[in-house]
Amino acid sequence: MGQLTFHGHACTEIRTADGTRLLIDPWLTDNPLADVGPEGFYDDLDYVLLTHGHFDHTGDAYEILRRSGATLIATFELVSYAQNEEGVENAHPLHIGGGFQFPFGRVQLTPAFHGGQVAGEHGGGYTTFPAGLLMQLDGTSVYHAGDTSLTREFELLRDRVDVALLPIGDNFTMGPSDAVRAVDMIRPGVVIPIHYDTFEVIEQDPEAFREAVGDLAEVVILSPGESYEF
Ligand code: NI
Ligand code: MN
Secondary structure, three states: OOEEEEOOOOOEEEEOOOOOEEEEOOOOOOOOOOOOOHHHHOOOOOEEEOOOOOHHHHOOHHHHHHHHOOEEEEEHHHHHHHHHHOOOOOEEEEOOOOEEEEOOEEEEEEEOOOOOEOOOOOHHHOEOOOEEEEEEEOOEEEEEOOOOOOOHHHHHHOOOOOEEEEEOOOOOOOOHHHHHHHHHHHOOOEEEEEOOOOOHHHOOOHHHHHHHHHHHOEEOOOOOOOEEEO
């Protein structure tokens, strides 16, 4: 059985049945919703996965990667930035549509419609296509959408996702009503709303989102620090 723990905003930790520990989009320092700091990942982490280069997703990633020796999984451009400018050693680049069978499971990058800036002191020369993460873990299909608008790309995921983490914050990503349309297109078993309430402009009511989703899927609302087992 795998375990998924939400740490606020888009940061999601996953422990697979074989004990592999993954961390997605670790922005913890200065994240007003984070329930943990980066220190908890320095000594025990296997992979960091990044959906795109914005600070609210990469915030603590490079420090965690340097200290833990974990392997970065991200787009080619983000991996190049991390290795050339941030002192990250271990990395496995992928790109949109491409997947790879890692020892813990398969990871495939999906398209996300969003900004391509790579944040960081020397990030100006880098840009990347933002991604979602489609992961096959212990027989469960877990999809972390990253930051994205509503897009027809979701139709390609229909009936192929068990657990979907979808942004509902609006302003920087799709908002609740478009996220409901995304659920209708993907038809996952479980939806976990993310990327809301961190800033004033993305304050949302997840209970209202649950009601709007209705019978389309089970909505699991995780407060930072709470886990879902799959
Ligand atoms: Ni973003
Ligand atoms: Mn974001």
